[in-house]
Amino acid sequence: MYDPSKIEPKWQKYWAENNTFKAEVNPNKDKYYVLDMFPYPSGAGLHVGHPEGYTATDIVSRFKRMNGLNVLHPMGWDAFGLPAENYAIKTKIHPKETTQKSMGVFRGQIQSIGFSYDWNREINTSSPEYYKWTQWFFLFLYKNGLAYKKLAPVNWCESCKTVLANEQVIDGSCERCKNEVVQKELSQWFFKITDFIEDNGKTDGLLTGLKKIDWPNGTLISQENWIGKSTGANVDFKVKNSKEVIQVYTTRPDTLFGATYMVLSPEHPLVDKLATSEYADKIEKYREVTKKKSDLERTELNKNKTGEFIGAYAINPVNNKEIPIWIADYVLTGYGTGAIMAVPAHDERDWEFAKKFDIPMIEVISGGNIEKEAYVGDGKLVNSDFLNDSNVEDAKSKIIQWLEEKKIGEGAINYKLRDWSVSRQRYWGSPIPIIHCEDCGEVPVPEKDLPVELPDDVDFVPTGVSPLHKSKTFQDVTCPKCGKKAKREADTMDTFVCSSWYMFRYTDPQNDKEFASKEAMKNWCPVDLYVGGAEHTVMHLLYARFFTKVLHKFGYIDFDEPFTKLRHQGMILGEDGEKMSKSRGNVINPDDVIKKYGADTLRVYEMFMGPFEAVKPWSTKSIEGSFRFLQKVWKLVEEKEVIDDVVVTKDLASLLHKTIKKVTEDIESFNFNTAISHMMIFANEVQKHKSVSKPLMEKFALILSPFAPHLCEELWSMLGHKETLAYEKWPEYDEKLVVDSTFNLVFSVNGKVRGKKEVEVGISEEDAISTALEDEGVKRNIEGKEVIKKIYVPNKLVNIVIK
């Protein structure tokens, strides 16, 4: 009887005891680094979504090993983070304890699925041995001028006295107490990721790097949009009766003649200087309202623009016309110059604003109807003096040249991407290795003093300051420079910092001299295949690329993209087609599935459900099919007569070789579902025979083994082998057996199928057509009609075209 509860623990024990999957440097083999996005060990335990990605990488890992590659396939824990801290606030149990416990549960669950990880390389971002090097990275960036401090707003809840992460702010209120969240300015650390957007000497930038990696198209586009590069011009506008000059940024310098007003962001520094006193009250009021607006309110106002005239006028440099200056919150302080020239005829936002406040429009691009809506398309320029009759593109370059000659503007580039804010006013993260001294200012902790360990004597209840402030042992130190009393930085680092470099640590996880040796990284990196959820399309992947580029620039590594090939698993939904969640009660626990069917069935089912990247619902019924398949395979060896030299029919041999070909190709292309369906077809066919051939079943066990490793190890030993099949040579298919000698020639009339006949491959066009014309179905359909054309597609079909 096929009893996975017996054979699975047996083989898991065997692999562990024999260190079967230990990865060691081997100069005689090419390397292959297969990485899963490491999980956050949550208290809820493993979700069925986890093994989906892990099974795919495990299939590839086992497949690559059998193809003679030296595979690195590690696993670890992204263990710092907010949920553990919030749980600690609620229960008073230390996050270290809960995290330790969760990691144990996760490890046990993952091991029970039989993944071929090298557990000798397990890492944990919350261990001092690991975060020592996260801190080293901070100092490395700091010393190279890539980490700096500046004031930045945080979400602040006045009643909880705490800083909130964006995901804790729901509709502008605190997730927990429902009170209003306000913006508060704090001094925080930033990493200069914007320095790496464009190419940088020999290092490709975050934009060009996207061109050379094999990632899902949507992910590449998201990264590009997130960086948000735009090309345009900065233009200086003089202010009437003032010496001040306002610089605006525009992507449409070609429409300069159509600018009929100007908008400054409410926080723009020139507003107070330029506004006339009669408008001061209104401006003050408007700023108050803006400050209170949550992000959501601001976006809802999309169609209902607000703003105030400030009583001053700017001079349009192309025609010396006076245009009114306004403030409005649709102009952002942090982008471009915080000021725009408004061209209502050719910009949707300016159009809405001008309509509402009755500001005139001037059409400068012909082709639209500006009474009805802003025209943003291409066309001939009008009302634009020396630009008239140019198209948009030519007008852009002409006006930029003109501005540059007059020295009142120049071509300019802007990005949406901002520097990465890494300070968190939290406990459960890596401390920032900086000491604040009254005399010396900010002083980096000397490398020899790393790690700066997280103190245990901390009360987590939020009181308005970072929890680390409350630990005296942590806070009070002497300045490494002058020896006077000083204070430690009390903020911790964003957990994304920990996960931005972990792929390097796996190559050399026990190193206490470096984050990883250059040799180890040279041997294993970059990651050849990276698999994880699509929720990391932007942040994690962008940050990891940034770290890689920094290391490349400073000569630590010789590649500048960390993940050569990336794939995302599609989310597994509950049986009701909804996202799995406790409150809906539709959560499937992988432990229960393993108990009922075994790990191999879980693996095969998750790969058989549908395309790897597709979102798909779980079905407790459908999984039976995967179990039946494995049971059937088991019975083929267990219950049938296995004969060494049985004469295999040509059909069966051909089917095996076709299956080998299909499975080989489908693993490479991530089409695991169709690989399994072909193996099912093979098993169904073999089942019809009384006895089975040993060599045939051996090959089949080998190609099924990446999917169902426990079962196949067992079959392998039943077939008389003493060693694991993990390093057996992957079967090759015989091209001659894969190609059929006959095929079904299809006859169609005007594209509609009317008949078919089995004929020899390579049949001549003449023969094919005459065979077609003899077919009853064809005869019936062309009788009495005029045949205009006869088309023959080699080894496929004949199409007779009639009038």
Add this chain to the structure above:
RNA sequence: GCCGCGGUGGUGAAAUUGGUAUACACGAAAGACUUAAAAUCUUUUUCCUUCGGGAGUGUGGGUUCAAGUCCCACCCGCGGCACCA
């Protein structure tokens, strides 16, 4: 609103990239084995049909000898972003 992904049987999904639509699996129905049930095996299973056929891949057009696949317009679902000048 913008960007991305998708829409094929009762269900999850295949379709060699323009050439036999619905492989494989689930479910359902019938049969075999059984005292019986479960399990297992076999057969049937897109829809309509006057049994000759006919229709059919979200909708409407188009290109082609030939369209699930390519082009145009639209509808619906899911995910992400949020006034970036």
